Amino acid sequence: xxxxxxRADRLRAxxxxxxxxxxxxxxxxxxxxxxxxxxxxQGAPRMITETTMNIIWAAFVVDxxxxxxxxxxxxxxxxxHLFDLAAVALPLLxxxxxxxxxxxxxxxxxxxxxxxxxxxxxxxxxxxxxxTFVASLAVxxxxxxxxxxxxxxxxxxxxxxxxxxxxxxxxxxxxxxxIGRTIAALLMIGGVALIGIIxxxxxxxxxxxxxxxxxxxxxxxxxxxxxLQRQVAELSAQITELSGLAKESPDTR
Numbered sequence: 405x406x407x408x409x410x411r412a413d414r415l416r417a418x419x420x421x422x423x424x425x426x427x428x429x430x431x432x433x434x435x436x437x438x439x440x441x442x443x444x445x446q447g448a449p450r451m452i453t454e455t456t457m458n459i460i461w462a463a464f465v466v467d468x469x470x471x472x473x474x475x476x477x478x479x480x481x482x483x484x485h486l487f488d489l490a491a492v493a494l495p496l497l498x499x500x501x502x503x504x505x506x507x508x509x510x511x512x513x514x515x516x517x518x519x520x521x522x523x524x525x526x527x528x529x530x531x532x533x534x535x536t537f538v539a540s541l542a543v544x545x546x547x548x549x550x551x552x553x554x555x556x557x558x559x560x561x562x563x564x565x566x567x568x569x570x571x572x573x574x575x576x577x578x579x580x581x582x583i584g585r586t587i588a589a590l591l592m593i594g595g596v597a598l599i600g601i602i603x604x605x606x607x608x609x610x611x612x613x614x615x616x617x618x619x620x621x622x623x624x625x626x627x628x629x630x631x632l633q634r635q636v637a638e639l640s641a642q643i644t645e646l647s648g649l650a651k652e653s654p655d656t657r
Contacts, residue, residue: 569595
Protein backbone atom coordinates (compact mmCIF):
# COMPACT_ATOMS: atom_id res chain seq x y z
CA UNK A 405 0.00 0.00 0.00
CA UNK A 406 1.31 3.46 -0.92
CA UNK A 407 2.41 5.77 1.85
CA UNK A 408 -0.25 8.33 0.92
CA UNK A 409 -2.95 5.65 1.20
CA UNK A 410 -1.70 4.66 4.64
CA ARG A 411 -1.79 8.28 5.80
CA ALA A 412 -5.28 8.73 4.35
CA ASP A 413 -6.50 5.65 6.23
CA ARG A 414 -4.95 6.94 9.44
CA LEU A 415 -6.58 10.34 8.90
CA ARG A 416 -10.00 8.78 8.44
CA ALA A 417 -9.48 6.60 11.51
CA UNK A 418 -8.47 9.63 13.58
CA UNK A 419 -11.50 11.62 12.42
CA UNK A 420 -13.85 8.75 13.26
CA UNK A 421 -12.23 8.37 16.67
CA UNK A 422 -12.38 12.07 17.59
CA UNK A 423 -15.66 13.12 15.98
CA UNK A 424 -17.96 12.53 18.95
CA UNK A 425 -15.51 13.71 21.63
CA UNK A 426 -14.93 16.94 19.73
CA UNK A 427 -18.66 17.49 19.26
CA UNK A 428 -19.15 17.00 23.00
CA UNK A 429 -16.25 19.36 23.71
CA UNK A 430 -17.73 21.98 21.38
CA UNK A 431 -21.05 21.74 23.20
CA UNK A 432 -19.30 22.21 26.54
CA UNK A 433 -17.36 25.14 25.11
CA UNK A 434 -20.52 26.84 23.89
CA UNK A 435 -22.30 26.34 27.22
CA UNK A 436 -19.31 27.72 29.14
CA UNK A 437 -18.97 30.67 26.78
CA UNK A 438 -22.68 31.46 26.98
CA UNK A 439 -22.73 31.16 30.77
CA UNK A 440 -19.72 33.42 31.17
CA UNK A 441 -21.04 36.06 28.78
CA UNK A 442 -24.71 36.19 29.74
CA UNK A 443 -24.11 35.98 33.50
CA UNK A 444 -21.10 38.34 33.36
CA UNK A 445 -19.17 35.97 35.62
CA GLN A 446 -16.40 37.24 37.84
CA GLY A 447 -13.96 35.65 40.25
CA ALA A 448 -13.79 31.88 40.64
CA PRO A 449 -16.73 31.04 38.30
CA ARG A 450 -15.12 33.05 35.51
CA MET A 451 -11.79 31.33 36.12
CA ILE A 452 -13.50 27.95 35.84
CA THR A 453 -15.16 28.78 32.54
CA GLU A 454 -11.97 30.32 31.14
CA THR A 455 -9.95 27.26 32.10
CA THR A 456 -12.57 24.97 30.57
CA MET A 457 -12.58 26.90 27.30
CA ASN A 458 -8.78 27.01 27.15
CA ILE A 459 -8.55 23.23 27.62
CA ILE A 460 -11.13 22.65 24.88
CA TRP A 461 -9.36 25.12 22.59
CA ALA A 462 -6.10 23.20 23.16
CA ALA A 463 -7.90 19.98 22.19
CA PHE A 464 -9.06 21.64 18.95
CA VAL A 465 -5.50 22.75 18.23
CA VAL A 466 -4.16 19.22 18.78
CA ASP A 467 -6.87 17.77 16.54
CA UNK A 468 -6.08 20.26 13.77
CA UNK A 469 -2.33 19.59 13.94
CA UNK A 470 -2.78 15.81 13.95
CA UNK A 471 -5.06 15.93 10.93
CA UNK A 472 -2.62 18.24 9.14
CA UNK A 473 0.26 15.83 9.80
CA UNK A 474 -1.78 12.80 8.68
CA UNK A 475 -3.16 14.44 5.53
CA UNK A 476 -1.79 12.78 2.35
CA UNK A 477 -1.46 16.13 0.51
CA UNK A 478 -0.89 18.67 3.25
CA UNK A 479 -1.00 21.73 1.03
CA UNK A 480 -4.30 20.74 -0.54
CA UNK A 481 -5.71 19.73 2.86
CA UNK A 482 -4.62 23.04 4.36
CA UNK A 483 -6.37 25.06 1.65
CA UNK A 484 -9.49 22.92 1.96
CA HIS A 485 -9.70 23.36 5.75
CA LEU A 486 -9.21 27.09 6.23
CA PHE A 487 -12.37 27.21 8.32
CA ASP A 488 -10.83 24.71 10.74
CA LEU A 489 -7.73 26.89 10.93
CA ALA A 490 -9.90 29.89 11.75
CA ALA A 491 -11.71 27.84 14.39
CA VAL A 492 -8.48 27.30 16.30
CA ALA A 493 -6.82 30.62 15.45
CA LEU A 494 -9.78 32.86 16.35
CA PRO A 495 -11.39 32.08 19.72
CA LEU A 496 -14.68 33.64 18.55
CA LEU A 497 -15.11 30.99 15.86
CA UNK A 498 -14.48 27.94 18.05
CA UNK A 499 -18.17 27.25 18.81
CA UNK A 500 -18.89 27.11 15.07
CA UNK A 501 -17.42 23.59 15.06
CA UNK A 502 -20.86 22.60 16.30
CA UNK A 503 -21.96 22.74 12.68
CA UNK A 504 -20.56 19.22 12.43
CA UNK A 505 -23.51 18.06 14.52
CA UNK A 506 -25.96 18.55 11.67
CA UNK A 507 -24.17 15.81 9.72
CA UNK A 508 -25.93 13.31 11.99
CA UNK A 509 -29.21 13.87 10.14
CA UNK A 510 -27.86 12.12 7.04
CA UNK A 511 -29.24 8.84 8.36
CA UNK A 512 -32.74 10.24 7.86
CA UNK A 513 -32.24 10.75 4.15
CA UNK A 514 -33.76 8.29 1.67
CA UNK A 515 -33.55 9.81 -1.82
CA UNK A 516 -30.19 11.01 -3.10
CA UNK A 517 -31.50 14.14 -4.84
CA UNK A 518 -33.76 15.10 -1.97
CA UNK A 519 -31.00 14.24 0.50
CA UNK A 520 -28.72 16.89 -0.99
CA UNK A 521 -31.36 19.61 -0.81
CA UNK A 522 -32.41 18.43 2.64
CA UNK A 523 -28.86 18.63 3.93
CA UNK A 524 -28.38 22.08 2.44
CA UNK A 525 -31.55 23.37 4.07
CA UNK A 526 -30.62 21.82 7.42
CA UNK A 527 -27.09 23.21 7.23
CA UNK A 528 -28.44 26.65 6.35
CA UNK A 529 -31.09 26.67 9.09
CA UNK A 530 -28.78 25.18 11.72
CA UNK A 531 -25.95 27.46 10.68
CA UNK A 532 -28.17 30.54 10.82
CA UNK A 533 -29.42 29.68 14.32
CA UNK A 534 -25.94 28.91 15.62
CA UNK A 535 -24.31 31.96 14.05
CA THR A 536 -27.08 34.20 15.40
CA PHE A 537 -26.63 32.82 18.91
CA VAL A 538 -22.83 33.01 18.84
CA ALA A 539 -22.89 36.52 17.36
CA SER A 540 -25.26 37.60 20.12
CA LEU A 541 -22.83 36.34 22.74
CA ALA A 542 -19.84 37.89 21.01
CA VAL A 543 -21.40 41.33 20.50
CA UNK A 544 -22.68 41.39 24.06
CA UNK A 545 -19.21 40.53 25.31
CA UNK A 546 -17.73 43.34 23.21
CA UNK A 547 -20.39 46.00 23.79
CA UNK A 548 -21.64 45.50 27.34
CA UNK A 549 -19.09 47.81 29.00
CA UNK A 550 -18.46 50.15 26.07
CA UNK A 551 -19.44 53.81 26.72
CA UNK A 552 -22.58 54.78 24.83
CA UNK A 553 -23.34 51.27 23.58
CA UNK A 554 -27.07 50.40 23.47
CA UNK A 555 -26.38 46.66 23.55
CA UNK A 556 -26.09 45.84 27.23
CA UNK A 557 -28.31 42.76 27.71
CA UNK A 558 -28.57 39.40 25.97
CA UNK A 559 -32.13 40.04 24.66
CA UNK A 560 -30.85 43.25 23.04
CA UNK A 561 -27.90 41.38 21.56
CA UNK A 562 -30.15 38.60 20.25
CA UNK A 563 -32.54 41.12 18.67
CA UNK A 564 -29.62 42.93 17.07
CA UNK A 565 -28.26 39.66 15.67
CA UNK A 566 -31.64 38.69 14.22
CA UNK A 567 -32.20 41.98 12.41
CA UNK A 568 -28.57 41.98 11.22
CA UNK A 569 -28.37 38.44 9.86
CA UNK A 570 -31.67 38.92 8.02
CA UNK A 571 -30.28 42.21 6.58
CA UNK A 572 -33.32 44.10 7.91
CA UNK A 573 -31.27 46.52 9.99
CA UNK A 574 -33.83 48.60 11.91
CA UNK A 575 -31.04 50.76 13.30
CA UNK A 576 -32.47 50.87 16.83
CA UNK A 577 -29.37 49.03 18.10
CA UNK A 578 -25.87 49.35 16.71
CA UNK A 579 -22.42 48.38 17.99
CA UNK A 580 -19.96 51.16 18.79
CA UNK A 581 -16.74 49.20 19.28
CA UNK A 582 -14.39 48.04 16.54
CA ILE A 583 -14.87 44.39 17.55
CA GLY A 584 -18.64 44.81 17.59
CA ARG A 585 -18.64 46.33 14.12
CA THR A 586 -16.38 43.58 12.83
CA ILE A 587 -18.86 41.03 14.16
CA ALA A 588 -21.66 42.99 12.46
CA ALA A 589 -19.86 42.93 9.11
CA LEU A 590 -19.24 39.18 9.32
CA LEU A 591 -22.83 38.59 10.39
CA MET A 592 -24.20 40.59 7.46
CA ILE A 593 -22.01 38.68 5.01
CA GLY A 594 -23.13 35.41 6.57
CA GLY A 595 -26.77 36.51 6.39
CA VAL A 596 -26.56 37.34 2.69
CA ALA A 597 -24.84 34.00 2.00
CA LEU A 598 -27.43 32.02 3.97
CA ILE A 599 -30.34 33.81 2.27
CA GLY A 600 -28.74 33.04 -1.09
CA ILE A 601 -28.34 29.36 -0.21
CA ILE A 602 -31.93 29.04 0.99
CA UNK A 603 -33.30 30.92 -2.04
CA UNK A 604 -31.27 28.85 -4.49
CA UNK A 605 -32.31 25.61 -2.79
CA UNK A 606 -35.98 26.52 -2.86
CA UNK A 607 -35.73 27.57 -6.51
CA UNK A 608 -34.03 24.26 -7.36
CA UNK A 609 -36.75 22.34 -5.55
CA UNK A 610 -39.51 24.22 -7.39
CA UNK A 611 -37.85 23.72 -10.78
CA UNK A 612 -37.27 20.01 -10.17
CA UNK A 613 -40.86 19.58 -8.97
CA UNK A 614 -42.24 21.31 -12.06
CA UNK A 615 -39.97 19.26 -14.30
CA UNK A 616 -41.15 16.05 -12.63
CA UNK A 617 -44.79 17.03 -13.06
CA UNK A 618 -44.16 17.93 -16.72
CA UNK A 619 -42.45 14.60 -17.30
CA UNK A 620 -45.37 12.75 -15.69
CA UNK A 621 -47.89 14.69 -17.78
CA UNK A 622 -45.89 14.03 -20.95
CA UNK A 623 -45.69 10.32 -20.14
CA UNK A 624 -49.46 10.23 -19.52
CA UNK A 625 -50.11 12.02 -22.81
CA UNK A 626 -47.87 9.64 -24.73
CA UNK A 627 -49.68 6.69 -23.15
CA UNK A 628 -53.05 8.13 -24.20
CA UNK A 629 -51.81 8.72 -27.75
CA UNK A 630 -50.49 5.15 -27.94
CA UNK A 631 -53.82 3.84 -26.68
CA LEU A 632 -55.72 5.89 -29.29
CA GLN A 633 -53.41 4.63 -32.04
CA ARG A 634 -54.03 1.08 -30.93
CA GLN A 635 -57.81 1.61 -30.97
CA VAL A 636 -57.67 3.23 -34.43
CA ALA A 637 -55.61 0.29 -35.70
CA GLU A 638 -58.15 -2.17 -34.29
CA LEU A 639 -61.04 -0.25 -35.86
CA SER A 640 -59.23 -0.15 -39.20
CA ALA A 641 -58.68 -3.89 -39.05
CA GLN A 642 -62.35 -4.47 -38.23
CA ILE A 643 -63.49 -2.21 -41.08
CA THR A 644 -61.20 -4.01 -43.51
CA GLU A 645 -62.51 -7.37 -42.32
CA LEU A 646 -66.15 -6.26 -42.68
CA SER A 647 -65.46 -4.89 -46.16
CA GLY A 648 -63.98 -8.20 -47.22
CA LEU A 649 -66.99 -10.12 -45.89
CA ALA A 650 -69.36 -7.78 -47.71
CA LYS A 651 -67.63 -8.40 -51.03
CA GLU A 652 -67.65 -12.16 -50.58
CA SER A 653 -71.35 -12.47 -49.59
CA PRO A 654 -73.90 -13.11 -52.51
CA ASP A 655 -76.51 -10.51 -53.52
CA THR A 656 -79.74 -11.54 -51.81
CA ARG A 657 -81.99 -9.02 -53.47
